[in-house]
Amino acid sequence: MKYLIFILGLIVVFGLAFIASNNRKKIKYRPIIVMIILQVILAFLLLNTGVGGALIKGISDVFAKLLDYSAEGVDFVFGGIANKGQAPFFLTVLLPIVFISVIIGILQYLKILPLIIKWIGWVLSKVSGLGKIESYNAVAAAMIGQSEVFISVKKQLGHLPKNRLYTLCASAMSTVSMSIVGSYMTMLEPKYVVTAIVLNLFGGFIISSIINPYTVSPEEDILDINGEEESEKQSFFEMLGEYIMDGFKVAIVVGAMLIGFVALMAAINNIVDMIFGISFQDILGYIFSPVAFIMGIPWDESVKAGSIMATKMVTNEFVAMLDFSKITDQFSARAVGIVSVFLVSFANFSSIGIIAGAVKGLNEKQGNTVARFGLKLLYGATLVSVLSGTIVGLIL
Template sequence: MKFLIAILGLLVVFALSFVASNNKRGIRYRPILIMIVLQLILAFFLLNTVVGTVLIQGFSDIFTNLLTYASEGINFVFGGIANEGQAPFFLNVLLPIIFISALIGILQYIKVLPLIIRFIGLVLSKINGMGKLESYNAVASAILGQSEVFISVKKQIGLLPKHRLYTLCASAMSTVSMSIVGAYMTMIDPKYVVTALVLNLFGGFIIASILNPYKVTPEEDKLEVQEEQEKQSFFEMLGEYIMDGFKVAITVAAMLIGFVALIAMINGIFSGIFGISFQQLLGYVFAPFAFVMGVPWKEAVDAGSIMATKMVSNEFVAMLDLGKHALSPRATGIVSIFLVSFANFSSIGIIAGAVKGLHEKQGNVVARFGLKLLYGATLVSVLSATIAGVFL
């Protein structure tokens, strides 16, 4: 039965993508089919094999150790501020982002990350049928973050046509930054975080290939990655990345305070007037999508509510909400994978703002296709969750 539902889910995703395509005749089905097969193989490998389990456990252990190291610095500054036995979200989940951001800065500085990003991007470009720039950007987004990645390709931003710019922005919204992966792993099972990261990488290209198909000529297929204009010293760089990590932690904390409070208020208003909370109402709207992803129908409304919460607020709020529901292991896994991306309304502003800071005209272009950007990124999350649901 779950295989039939998975097929239905794939058909729904592809139908919704096809309807919104800006060039239906230009869709190339061969790369799409190859990437779907790769997604299925990778999902099976990560979720249903011993080797996959070992790899995920190793990845999880790395972040567990990093969070332990991060807690040394946090305890030094904030030791004794919390009541004994309690685990404040800000201290235990958000502040470790600072340490992981510093590590990413070090790996950038010693040229390890750029080498990895370029290599994986080159391999991806052979598979997805798109340009080197698009493939580089997809990998870089998963490591550097959805706004920071555009700095590395700022020389080319002003030269890109609308269709290529869309793919770059779609990749940025469909994935997540490596600096906050550790935070996710404290809230949902690490194996779902890792699986989502891998599936979203290919899913972004699959959906973009349907929504926004095009060919890149050899003359256009150039990759120029921006290097630092002025060479920073090691400690200048380290200080900058530490402060960047702190800004991310504070920004997420502020958004959580605002969104959680607003949702609570809206739920209260809806409950008082209609006898049903706003999240429950959205749950009914998103329930069919949860079902075609593989969530059992009896849990589809609760799952749909969590999915909707993620889209109207952000993934952190939704992950906190997921912890309040007693979903089955299968439903929890499917919804968890759906949540691991930046596909929400606030990301439209973040990405448009990042591009506008580098090139005002192109930033306005991004703002105009912002809703289509969110539409595509949400379909990527649905596709990844559907594929994973086959093996859960």
């Protein structure tokens, strides 16, 4: 049965992407098929083999240790605020972003991270058939963040045509930043977080290749990274200060968004419940339940799963993860895995503003272009999450 649902899920995802395609005749099917096969293989290796389990445990242990180190700094500054035995979300989940941001800054400064990104991007470009800058951007977005990544390619940003700009932005919205992966791992099982990151990397290219197909000529396929030059202008301690503040800004912004979105969702739920006798999230659950079902979630769990999925899209992934972590015991292990993978991406309405704002800060004209195709970006990124969940539904 799960194989039939998997095939149905692929047909629906690709059908929805095909409907939104801006040039169906230019779609290259061979790279898409290769990447789907790679997704299935990688998902199987990560979730169903000892090697994959050991790799995920190693990554999880690294982030657990980083969170422990972060806790030392947080306890020193805020140790007297929390009551004994309590773990406030801001202190335990958001503030560790500051320290992980520092680690990323050090790897960037030592030119280790740019080298890793460049070579993984090169391999991806050979698999996906897309340009070097698209492949670099997809890996870099997963490492340094959806808004910061555009700084590293700002020299080329103003020269990119609309179709290539869409793919860059779609990659940034489909993945997640390494600086907040540790925070995700406090709310979801690490194996699903790691699996989602890997699957979304390919999924972003798959969906973009259908919605936004194009060919890059050798003359256009140039990668000019300026992040390395920028680091040479700073001393080591200047860089540390910058990344510490960047990490703190991210924690504050995420915290502020959570306060606003959680409060707004509570208000809407209450108002809708008083009028219709059902919460707004329950209504969203019924709307999204068919999507949950084609991903492989059992029908009797699809409404609750659909509610969490919709919450992620209309608010953000943190709000959805918080809600989901409270009710995971109400889901089967299979549904937990599929929903968890779906949640690990920046595919939500607020990301449209974040990405458009980041690009506009570097190039106003291109920022306006991104704003115009913002809804199409969200549409594609959501399909990426559905595709990743469908792949996991086959494996579990």
